[in-house]
Every structure is written in structure tokens, then in C-alpha cells.
Amino acid sequence: MSVICKDTRGWLLDQLSHLNKAFQRCVSVKSPGQRQQMKCVFKREYFNIFKPHIISKLCSNTNVTARSYSNAAQEGEGNNDGNFETIREEPFSLKKKRKRKLKELNKGEVDAYEYHAKKHNCVHPRYFQAALNSNFTFTVSKIVLEGTKLLVEKGFAHGILDSSETGRESERLASGVDDNRLADLCEMAKQLPLVGDNEDKTVQIISEDDMTSTEDLDLFSYVTENISDWARLVTLMGQDYLIPPRSSFLLADISCIQPLVKYPPWENKSVKRSNRYNSLPSCQIKQIPIPSLAAPDCLVVTWVTNRQKHLQFVKEELYPYWSIEVLAEWQWVKITKSGEFVFPLESPHKKPYEILVLGRYKKIKDKSPSTPEVKTNTFPDCKLIISVPSTLHSQKPSLADVLKEFVDPEAKCLELFARNLQPGWTSWGNEVLKFQHLSYFNIEETWQDPLA
Numbered sequence: 001m002s003v004i005c006k007d008t009r010g011w012l013l014d015q016l017s018h019l020n021k022a023f024q025r026c027v028s029v030k031s032p033g034q035r036q037q038m039k040c041v042f043k044r045e046y047f048n049i050f051k052p053h054i055i056s057k058l059c060s061n062t063n064v065t066a067r068s069y070s071n072a073a074q075e076g077e078g079n080n081d082g083n084f085e086t087i088r089e090e091p092f093s094l095k096k097k098r099k100r101k102l103k104e105l106n107k108g109e110v111d112a113y114e115y116h117a118k119k120h121n122c123v124h125p126r127y128f129q130a131a132l133n134s135n136f137t138f139t140v141s142k143i144v145l146e147g148t149k150l151l152v153e154k155g156f157a158h159g160i161l162d163s164s165e166t167g168r169e170s171e172r173l174a175s176g177v178d179d180n181r182l183a184d185l186c187e188m189a190k191q192l193p194l195v196g197d198n199e200d201k202t203v204q205i206i207s208e209d210d211m212t213s214t215e216d217l218d219l220f221s222y223v224t225e226n227i228s229d230w231a232r233l234v235t236l237m238g239q240d241y242l243i244p245p246r247s248s249f250l251l252a253d254i255s256c257i258q259p260l261v262k263y264p265p266w267e268n269k270s271v272k273r274s275n276r277y278n279s280l281p282s283c284q285i286k287q288i289p290i291p292s293l294a295a296p297d298c299l300v301v302t303w304v305t306n307r308q309k310h311l312q313f314v315k316e317e318l319y320p321y322w323s324i325e326v327l328a329e330w331q332w333v334k335i336t337k338s339g340e341f342v343f344p345l346e347s348p349h350k351k352p353y354e355i356l357v358l359g360r361y362k363k364i365k366d367k368s369p370s371t372p373e374v375k376t377n378t379f380p381d382c383k384l385i386i387s388v389p390s391t392l393h394s395q396k397p398s399l400a401d402v403l404k405e406f407v408d409p410e411a412k413c414l415e416l417f418a419r420n421l422q423p424g425w426t427s428w429g430n431e432v433l434k435f436q437h438l439s440y441f442n443i444e445e446t447w448q449d450p451l452a
Helices: 015-021 066-074 107-116 125-133 140-158 179-191 269-274 282-286 308-321 400-406
Strands: 003-007 010-013 026-031 034-042 203-206 223-226 231-236 239-243 247-251 299-304 324-334 353-361 384-387 413-416 425-429 441-448
Touching (some): 003 140, 010 140, 107 308, 223 231, 282 308, 308 324
Parallel strands (some): 010 384, 203 223, 247 425, 324 384, 413 425
Antiparallel strands (some): 026 034, 324 353
């Protein structure tokens, strides 16, 4: 289970333990009749983040845990005017950057500070005056700060976090996949048509006693489902991938689906520069026909970047268009192994958290004019999901354990635009096997399968 501890504010997760639990027993069938068992573990180095990516000046001379961060914010030194000094992030750079001239805030910046601005006075004066003029509410950062502080303290008590790691250099492992090879695989997936309802076979089953060679499996044309309690090693285009137990996937572009969790490939400048994956404009995301396929009262969770344009689009346009009632906004807070925020909380650009918008699909029904609609929304708002993030781009923590208490035990859970697989879920996307590549894992043990 990925949840280490929880309270009324949210959950502290250990994503590495969650990943490794699924691969304690793996089976490889390289050729018919030759079956081997092994134990695989996800490389720990991808989660060894000991140091923030950017150090906050607010705590530059202290142990920058969420606990000390909170104290520093409350005990900051004032100037002669009784105001707090300008607080800015301090990037690690030997090259001196030219300062931008202060100018009037644009609409995007105003919207961002309306959402992110803090109650404590550690906002740049340029933005602080704008906040006062715009009647900003100072809520999100306060919730993140106070909730993280308490859950981080529990993390220290459980031994999952260690304050002695503060300042240690983080480990950086290169991506284990040849980017060109993976791009070829994704491009191939885009060209393949989806399997129609009139096909005799739509699901390819991998069972525990299946002796089919990994190279004989067709991973493109069908939904592939591993119904066994063992992970399975499969081969695609000469590359090896690990399929978790009791999981299924479809390697193809998204056209229609009944979703539970979505991480759309939002358009942004960083993705365009890095060319990590193809993005979708908002108008195309909107065309996914959710209402025609979603089960009544289906819970929908959408990952949203910190760009306010995308958040407003999801809440004010996308969800209403799909007949989804907005229930709550949660934050995924990213910390180091010593309990520090990976980015300064007061940074005007990079934030140490991402947003999840939770909603419920409401099938449109004919209403009698005499029967008013009664809302019974008791879904918890402002929850925090706190974890040490992966250094791999866009590898999000699993929400399976977090959402268990809000989803029917028999519900069929599905993730759109997925980049990895997880037990008990179906995953769909053209990069669905990305983080299942064997190069991300260490093989700790191998032994001959007695069934071979």
C-alpha cells in the first residue's frame, strides 16, 4: 500500500514501495516451454531527491523542512517599514541573470496569484499590491504549508523521511529508454485502428499458466489483460516491459473512454521545448465523448498543471460540457526525502504542488418542474497528497489507494493518457508502457520456474 499515514488534511505516500509491491514475482517466457521467475525492483535512484531544485531565501540558512519553513515564514525579519523583505527563489547558477523590468501584471499572472498567494507576507511587492487591489483570497498556500508540516512530521516518525539527509546531493539517473526507440513505438500506436465491437477477439488474456512466448503476443491490436497474480515480462519491438498482475492496457490513441483518472497532455512551453511528448489543445480534449460512455455517478479525476488557464478550462468549460459536477480540488505536494519542498512555496513561477480536479458525472435526466434538485455533496475538498516525486518527467504517484474510500470496491477503474500500468486498473494511451520498460528496474533474483 502506498499510503504511509493519513489525517484530516490528506495522505503521505511512498510511491517506490507501491511500485515494488507489484513485481515481487515476475515470469518471463522468452520461448515456448522456457519459463523463468524473477524478482524486480524499481530503481531507487529515481526517487533519491535529497535537495530542493531551487532553494528558498526564506530558509536559505536553516534546515528547510516544511516545519522550519513554516517557522521561518512566521518569524521572518521585518524592515524599518514593518513589512517583510522581498523573498525570491535562489536558483543554482554561476551565470548572473539580467533582471527584468517590473511591469504591470498580465491576466495569467493575476489569475495565478489569485490562486496561489499566501496569507503570510512572503510575496514579491510587485505581486502583493496586485493581490490587495484584486481582493485575493489567501488560502491554497496556507493549506499546503500547514498540512504538509504535520504530515512531514508523521513521515519522520515513521522513518519514511529523514531530516539528516538535508543538503545531500540528489542522485540523477538518465532515462532508461532510448527516446528515439520509444518515439517509434508511440508513432506506431497512433497509426493503428482501434478494435471494433464486431471483432471476434477484443481482449488478449495472459494467464498464470500461459506459456506463450513474449514475442508472440500482439500488444497493439487488442486490450491486453494479465489476469494472473504474477507480473509478466513481454517484448515489443525488441524492448522488454513488465506487466503488473491483474492489470490491463490498450496501446493506442485516446478516442473514447469511460474514465476515472486522466492526465491530459496539456500544451505548455516546456513540453514544446523538450519534445517529450505530443500535446493536445483544449478543444481536442473537449471532444472526447465522455458523456456517451461514462457510468452514472462515475468519479472523474483530472491532473491539471499550475497554469490557471487550464484549471479554469477544466472547471468552467470542460466539466460542465461533459455534465460533470466539480466536487473538489486537491494538491499533490512534492517534497524531498528530508521533508523540504522541491520548489519554494513563495516562488512566482515554479510551485511545489500540482492540482487535481475531482468531479462526478451526472447523467442528464428529464426533470419535473415541481421537483427541485437536491445536492448532497459531501466530498472532501482541499486535501493534500504528499510524496517524494520521481525524477522521471510526468511520472505521477498512483491514486489507487487514496481513492479506495471514495470508490465502490467493484468499480472498474481506468486511466487515460497513462504512462504506466498498475494492478486492478486498465490503462489507455500511446505511451502506456513507458515506465514499464525493464531498464527502469533492477532484477534482484532469478530462478527456474517449476512449471516449465
